[in-house]
Amino acid sequence: MDNIRLLIDFGSTFTKVVAVDLTKEEIVATARVPSTVESDITVGLGEALRKIEENTGIGNLEEKEALACSSAAGGLRMVCAGFVPELTSKAANLAALGAGAKVVGYYSYKLTQKEAREIEASAPDIVLLAGGTDGGDEKVIIHNAEMLSRTGKNITNIIIAGNKTTHDDIKAILRENSKNVIYTKNVMPEIGTLDVAPCNREIRELFMKNIIEAKGIARAKAIIKDVIMPTPSAVLEAARLLADGRDGDKGFGALIVIDVGGATTDVHSIADGKPARPDTIVAGLPEPYEKRTVEGDLGLKYNLDRLTELCKDRETPPGFEEIVRSFHEGKLPQTEEEIACHRLLTCLTVEAAVSRHAGRIEVVYSPTGERLVQYGKDLTGVKTVIGTGGPVIFSDNSREILSHALYREENPFILKPKNPYFYVDAEYILYAVGLLSQTDPKRALNLARKYLKRI
Amino acid sequence: MKKAPTIITGTVGMDAHVIGTKVVSRALKDAGFNVVALGMQVSPEEFISVAQETNADAILMTSLYGMAELDLKGFNDKRMEAGLGDVLLYIGGNLVIGRYDPREVEPRFKNLGFDRVYPPETDIVAVIESDLKKDLKARGKM
Numbered sequence: 001m002d003n004i005r006l007l008i009d010f011g012s013t014f015t016k017v018v019a020v021d022l023t024k025e026e027i028v029a030t031a032r033v034p035s036t037v038e039s040d041i042t043v044g045l046g047e048a049l050r051k052i053e054e055n056t057g058i059g060n061l062e063e064k065e066a067l068a069c070s071s072a073a074g075g076l077r078m079v080c081a082g083f084v085p086e087l088t089s090k091a092a093n094l095a096a097l098g099a100g101a102k103v104v105g106y107y108s109y110k111l112t113q114k115e116a117r118e119i120e121a122s123a124p125d126i127v128l129l130a131g132g133t134d135g136g137d138e139k140v141i142i143h144n145a146e147m148l149s150r151t152g153k154n155i156t157n158i159i160i161a162g163n164k165t166t167h168d169d170i171k172a173i174l175r176e177n178s179k180n181v182i183y184t185k186n187v188m189p190e191i192g193t194l195d196v197a198p199c200n201r202e203i204r205e206l207f208m209k210n211i212i213e214a215k216g217i218a219r220a221k222a223i224i225k226d227v228i229m230p231t232p233s234a235v236l237e238a239a240r241l242l243a244d245g246r247d248g249d250k251g252f253g254a255l256i257v258i259d260v261g262g263a264t265t266d267v268h269s270i271a272d273g274k275p276a277r278p279d280t281i282v283a284g285l286p287e288p289y290e291k292r293t294v295e296g297d298l299g300l301k302y303n304l305d306r307l308t309e310l311c312k313d314r315e316t317p318p319g320f321e322e323i324v325r326s327f328h329e330g331k332l333p334q335t336e337e338e339i340a341c342h343r344l345l346t347c348l349t350v351e352a353a354v355s356r357h358a359g360r361i362e363v364v365y366s367p368t369g370e371r372l373v374q375y376g377k378d379l380t381g382v383k384t385v386i387g388t389g390g391p392v393i394f395s396d397n398s399r400e401i402l403s404h405a406l407y408r409e410e411n412p413f414i415l416k417p418k419n420p421y422f423y424v425d426a427e428y429i430l431y432a433v434g435l436l437s438q439t440d441p442k443r444a445l446n447l448a449r450k451y452l453k454r455i
Numbered sequence: 456m457k458k459a460p461t462i463i464t465g466t467v468g469m470d471a472h473v474i475g476t477k478v479v480s481r482a483l484k485d486a487g488f489n490v491v492a493l494g495m496q497v498s499p500e501e502f503i504s505v506a507q508e509t510n511a512d513a514i515l516m517t518s519l520y521g522m523a524e525l526d527l528k529g530f531n532d533k534r535m536e537a538g539l540g541d542v543l544l545y546i547g548g549n550l551v552i553g554r555y556d557p558r559e560v561e562p563r564f565k566n567l568g569f570d571r572v573y574p575p576e577t578d579i580v581a582v583i584e585s586d587l588k589k590d591l592k593a594r595g596k597m
Contacts, residue, residue: 283498
């Protein structure tokens, strides 16, 4: 008896399928076909399954148990609005990112009419409203709910995760509306406390129940059981499983996953991020143990201009500008020079993305001497860095690329890892590990241990 | 009945002497206030953003190391800009270095926007009863 499980990722460009033998804990086959979300998502999926059948001879794949995640049709697009930028706005943003969303708009204080129109025009899947600690400010979130109540059909799903004492007022404001409004716990119930888990759950629930339906992804249910989460969320689940371990396997401990893509670069860190030096003062909102950041301006396909800008003060290989121009036109790196240029761009992407994700130290000169103040997470002690995404996986020198995530003596104020081991997701299975972790965590972990390549 | 007023406490700037603010926080809690205790080394900006987000009614700062004036440079402008002109501001402790005449120091802190300025060894319970409650009532916050 085989015990095959299918793990599927409906991406914006490719639909990927990994077939896993759960008994042997190994990959049986993988397939990658162009996504067909625009017309009918099941066409591409059917094709991928046929490919796997041809390669393995295993029949009746449709009857196997399957789990899927999706970033197709723009992914999960969210707008966040809070009160003070570094408090509830930031908390809302962290909650959305942690649920695997793409944050397409980010607002603070009372929304203006212009901003409300902007939000409406961006047609997000969900608007997340925060503002005020529990028992704290009420004016801003109520005002913002009022602004949203006047918007049209482009805004259908609203999650309220602010000051709980405003729920009744907001209900009264949005009662006459046909909008789907969900009330959940405050993402910042009191100063210094971040509570994003309940909000994360609501976002994921909404994604499963409504959003995949609206995007035509739910059609896949004709073939498979369910689409359970956005793809970035699956990667985050995998990262958490790898860090924390399961059933006697202690896992890798604190780690960072860098996912370089065509349009964006994601960085996930699973680490408490406490200061390495006890005399350091920690300032600002505490960041979550599982933190995800998305760099919307760093991607190897759609953001080449921004990357070339980063190259300005660096030594570039011969013919650099011309080669980058050819990348613009959709050329893939083939010659030695082209590969070198592509690698340089990937290195800079990793360097910039991890630098923004990691915490930083500021030296404050006070009347009583020098003080170190830490903002964000100290990742200097992290011992595992995992690279994924096409530009890292398919590079001829993934190690060089990932080494750009390292701490640098020239800039000791950015708290990046000092001495980690590097791994590459050579088989492109991190999302699959995340999906499988929902039902068979131990097997998912064993699978990851088997296929992550130490470099 | 109105809900209990929200009061923010902490030592301002780079001062790490945390005992004073702990005593203040405890006394406020015992008196039934809703206390947001920020602890030690709280920057003026943090007092402001926390007051916005919690809709605070008063801020009670403490400082012992004598450098409060330096830590609070520009504070009044910043809090006015942040729309917190209505928040009651108290400060107490060892506000300048060495022995000093409180009558001389008080106007300097009043210029920084503080409503009341207290010398070392002030009785916090007496302050809550005689000043804080009166001031909050006068502003319709209690």
